Amino acid sequence: MPKVGMEPLRRQQLIDATLKVIDEVGLARTTFALISKEAGMSTGIISHYFGNKKGLIDATVRYLVSQLRVKGVYTDPLQRLMGIVDANFAPIQRSRASGRAWLSFWAQSTQDADLHRLQQINRKRLISNLTYSFRPLIPAEHVKEAAETTAALIDGLWLHCALEPERQELFALHAKRCKVHIQRFLLQFATSNNARER
Amino acid sequence: MPKVGMEPLRRQQLIDATLKVIDEVGLARTTFALISKEAGMSTGIISHYFGNKKGLIDATVRYLVSQLRVKGVYTDPLQRLMGIVDANFAPIQRSRASGRAWLSFWAQSTQDADLHRLQQINRKRLISNLTYSFRPLIPAEHVKEAAETTAALIDGLWLHCALEPERQELFALHAKRCKVHIQRFLLQFATSNNARER
Amino acid sequence: MPKVGMEPLRRQQLIDATLKVIDEVGLARTTFALISKEAGMSTGIISHYFGNKKGLIDATVRYLVSQLRVKGVYTDPLQRLMGIVDANFAPIQRSRASGRAWLSFWAQSTQDADLHRLQQINRKRLISNLTYSFRPLIPAEHVKEAAETTAALIDGLWLHCALEPERQELFALHAKRCKVHIQRFLLQFATSNNARER
Amino acid sequence: MPKVGMEPLRRQQLIDATLKVIDEVGLARTTFALISKEAGMSTGIISHYFGNKKGLIDATVRYLVSQLRVKGVYTDPLQRLMGIVDANFAPIQRSRASGRAWLSFWAQSTQDADLHRLQQINRKRLISNLTYSFRPLIPAEHVKEAAETTAALIDGLWLHCALEPERQELFALHAKRCKVHIQRFLLQFATSNNARER
DNA sequence: TATGAATGAGCCTTCATTCAT
DNA sequence: TATGAATGAAGGCTCATTCAT
Numbered sequence: 001m002p003k004v005g006m007e008p009l010r011r012q013q014l015i016d017a018t019l020k021v022i023d024e025v026g027l028a029r030t031t032f033a034l035i036s037k038e039a040g041m042s043t044g045i046i047s048h049y050f051g052n053k054k055g056l057i058d059a060t061v062r063y064l065v066s067q068l069r070v071k072g073v074y075t076d077p078l079q080r081l082m083g084i085v086d087a088n089f090a091p092i093q094r095s096r097a098s099g100r101a102w103l104s105f106w107a108q109s110t111q112d113a114d115l116h117r118l119q120q121i122n123r124k125r126l127i128s129n130l131t132y133s134f135r136p137l138i139p140a141e142h143v144k145e146a147a148e149t150t151a152a153l154i155d156g157l158w159l160h161c162a163l164e165p166e167r168q169e170l171f172a173l174h175a176k177r178c179k180v181h182i183q184r185f186l187l188q189f190a191t192s193n194n195a196r197e198r
Numbered sequence: 199m200p201k202v203g204m205e206p207l208r209r210q211q212l213i214d215a216t217l218k219v220i221d222e223v224g225l226a227r228t229t230f231a232l233i234s235k236e237a238g239m240s241t242g243i244i245s246h247y248f249g250n251k252k253g254l255i256d257a258t259v260r261y262l263v264s265q266l267r268v269k270g271v272y273t274d275p276l277q278r279l280m281g282i283v284d285a286n287f288a289p290i291q292r293s294r295a296s297g298r299a300w301l302s303f304w305a306q307s308t309q310d311a312d313l314h315r316l317q318q319i320n321r322k323r324l325i326s327n328l329t330y331s332f333r334p335l336i337p338a339e340h341v342k343e344a345a346e347t348t349a350a351l352i353d354g355l356w357l358h359c360a361l362e363p364e365r366q367e368l369f370a371l372h373a374k375r376c377k378v379h380i381q382r383f384l385l386q387f388a389t390s391n392n393a394r395e396r
Numbered sequence: 397m398p399k400v401g402m403e404p405l406r407r408q409q410l411i412d413a414t415l416k417v418i419d420e421v422g423l424a425r426t427t428f429a430l431i432s433k434e435a436g437m438s439t440g441i442i443s444h445y446f447g448n449k450k451g452l453i454d455a456t457v458r459y460l461v462s463q464l465r466v467k468g469v470y471t472d473p474l475q476r477l478m479g480i481v482d483a484n485f486a487p488i489q490r491s492r493a494s495g496r497a498w499l500s501f502w503a504q505s506t507q508d509a510d511l512h513r514l515q516q517i518n519r520k521r522l523i524s525n526l527t528y529s530f531r532p533l534i535p536a537e538h539v540k541e542a543a544e545t546t547a548a549l550i551d552g553l554w555l556h557c558a559l560e561p562e563r564q565e566l567f568a569l570h571a572k573r574c575k576v577h578i579q580r581f582l583l584q585f586a587t588s589n590n591a592r593e594r
Numbered sequence: 595m596p597k598v599g600m601e602p603l604r605r606q607q608l609i610d611a612t613l614k615v616i617d618e619v620g621l622a623r624t625t626f627a628l629i630s631k632e633a634g635m636s637t638g639i640i641s642h643y644f645g646n647k648k649g650l651i652d653a654t655v656r657y658l659v660s661q662l663r664v665k666g667v668y669t670d671p672l673q674r675l676m677g678i679v680d681a682n683f684a685p686i687q688r689s690r691a692s693g694r695a696w697l698s699f700w701a702q703s704t705q706d707a708d709l710h711r712l713q714q715i716n717r718k719r720l721i722s723n724l725t726y727s728f729r730p731l732i733p734a735e736h737v738k739e740a741a742e743t744t745a746a747l748i749d750g751l752w753l754h755c756a757l758e759p760e761r762q763e764l765f766a767l768h769a770k771r772c773k774v775h776i777q778r779f780l781l782q783f784a785t786s787n788n789a790r791e792r
Numbered sequence: 793t794a795t796g797a798a799t800g801a802g803c804c805t806t807c808a809t810t811c812a813t
Numbered sequence: 814t815a816t817g818a819a820t821g822a823a824g825g826c827t828c829a830t831t832c833a834t
Contacts, residue, residue: 041799
């Protein structure tokens with residue numbers, strides 16, 4: 001019997017190769033030939049494991065989404081907010097490839113129902129996390145807007161990182177900037193609370 | 199019968215057709231055949247006027263960039279900030295096509311030096327405009343951060359619009375939200391100014 | 397403007413090339429590469445004129461079907477029957493290719509609704525022609541069976557020709573044999589008529 | 595745990611699976627993957643037992659040919675003729691699969707020397723059987739033609755059954771029709787004999 | 793004896809680009 | 814100036830066959 005348990009390994013190897021190739025030539029020029037060469041396998045293996053190109057792309061996106069999960073457990077809401085920001089900047093900070101890939105997938109998601117769903121799930125999770133963390137910190141009527149605006153700010157800063165992949169210093173700078181912005185935002189309500197208390 | 203002076207008209211018709219096709223099928227599936235059919239011309243005319251596909255895409259991006267210019271003259275800095283926001287949401291509000299196209303071009307810009315340059319020019323102009331308007335309103339040491347963060351917020355909200363092209367109500371909502379956020383941001387400094395003045 | 401009126405010519409050239417290639421290597425190994433090489437054109441031209449492979453195959457079958465039409469006008473029913481036989485053996489007699497192609501298409505027709513329909517139309521036309529010609533010659537209650545059995549005999553003899561493409565003498569022999577059989581069949585009723593008349 | 599003496603069983607299971615798959619998707623789309631799945635075995639086993647695809651196809655044809663042997667022993671020549679007809683319609687009557695498969699193999703036989711030989715052997719045996727049975731019944735100078743024409747009629751009627759696999763009633767109808775035709779044919783000579791005798 | 797993961801040649805099809813008209 | 818027929822390279826995908834286990 002041939003080697004067993006190779007499937008998860010091979011799949012991950014192919015996903016890694018896909019991310020690398022997308023980083024190098026862009027999603028539009030990403031071909032089976034380039035991916036299989038990068039992975040050191042044959043072209044047939046991709047269809048074998050993922051059915052077709054869409055299957056590979058979907059799996060790659062799902063992998064990227066899974067990388068965004070918040071690590072660690074936070075008891076302090078503010079610490080949790082900072083953790084969310086870090087979790088969203090971590091992958092792009094780890095590898096330039098994921099930033100470019102995300103951008104391509106977002107663009108593609110307007111034409112592909114599955115990608116669109118994945119992207120929506122991802123966004124909803126982010127907003128849900130933010131909402132949960134903002135709630136103890138600010139008045140209820142501002143929570144929704146705070147969460148959605150913060151999500152947009154993360155996306156916007158993140159987008160800038162992806163568009164300037166050579167400027168690696170942006171990753172840390174923008175994560176920092178995002179945290180500062182949140183803290184300043186919270187300060188407003190602390191101030192007005194104080195004002196009211198006085 | 200060929201006519202003289204047709205060139206600018208033909209070029210614009212082809213650019214419009216290109217945007218429409220990108221909106222309908224995505225940049226990856228945008229072909230000369232679809233564009234020329236949409237424009238009611240032959241496939242050959244595209245190479246004739248734009249040299250090759252890249253020439254057409256570049257011209258289309260340049261057209262989109264030109265659409266973002268701030269309309270009107272503002273004397274009040276705050277009014278000018280609001281005008282910048284409106285100018286950035288106007289094109290996507292006018293036609294769903296430009297949102298999708300922008301997203302595709304951004305993704306492509308990581309692989310194409312010309313697109314990258316166009317995208318950088320656009321961004322620098324936005325930040326320059328924001329900087330100019332923030333300067334009279336907040337302390338000098340916060341201007342740069344305010345401009346860049348606001349630019350990111352605009353991009354992030356705009357991105358959400360582009361990713362949810364069916365939800366047309368987002369265009370106005372996000373423009374509004376962006377303006378509210380800017381005003382609240384300015385309020386901070388007004389408050390602290392007042393506090394100091396007292 | 398490029399040459400006009402090329403389409404019918406090109407289409408026929410490609411159909412002829414297809415028949416030749418099917419004859420040489422069989423339908424299963426008939427490829428765009430072989431067909432376009434045989435026709436002295438590029439591979440792309442086939443999709444250009446026929447959409448896809450199925451389009452080409454369907455057009456080729458339709459051409460073969462059109463070749464089976466009975467030539468000439470007959471007033472005498474018996475002469476007409478002989479004409480029908482000749483019309484059915486003529487194409488295979490003219491070119492070995494059509495015999496092999498027909499066989500392949502028949503085999504394929506069990507998997508392809510369009511081919512099945514074409515084959516049924518063809519068969520119904522043959523039986524209709526035979527019925528029309530038998531009617532004045534034999535009692536009404538035997539016409540249907542005579543037509544269907546004769547159709548089967550034509551198919552069976554024809555099949556033998558297609559399966560032995562090297563034995564070109566079979567074409568004439570089987571056409572002759574078919575006619576003899578029909579005449580002998582008619583003789584039966586002539587005899588019994590005479591018997592009854594007596 | 596491998597067993598000894600499995601070979602004949604495994605081979606037959608694979609041949610049965612092959613016939614089933616050919617019936618379902620046609621010879622052109624019959625793949626090792628489908629066959630092995632149908633048989634509940636691995637893809638490798640086919641090459642293991644039959645060498646390659648051609649080996650499997652040849653074995654399948656040989657199996658079909660073997661199914662056509664006349665069952666039973668007949669003393670009466672006329673009964674024997676009817677038995678030959680029954681033997682030729684029996685397989686297709688038993689399973690729709692064999693009809694489709696035969697048709698595919700016939701088409702393929704024009705490109706494959708081995709298949710062609712098998713098909714010729716089969717035909718010669720049929721004609722030999724018919725000749726042997728016709729000889730006591732009709733004048734010697736008509737035997738050859740009677741045998742060959744009857745063979746063609748059987749093929750033609752059989753072909754119609756294969757092309758209309760949904761119409762299962764055709765199997766019995768055409769077998770019957772074939773027998774009637776033979777009897778009417780024999781009647782001719784009986785009549786003329788009687789005439790002469792008178 | 794039996795497996796099924798892996799290969800890679802070859803298929804159909806798409807499409808930017810060319811060029812005779 | 815404008816056409817669109819024609820090209821042919823390159824893509825995704827299929828599948829018979831191999832071979833380590």
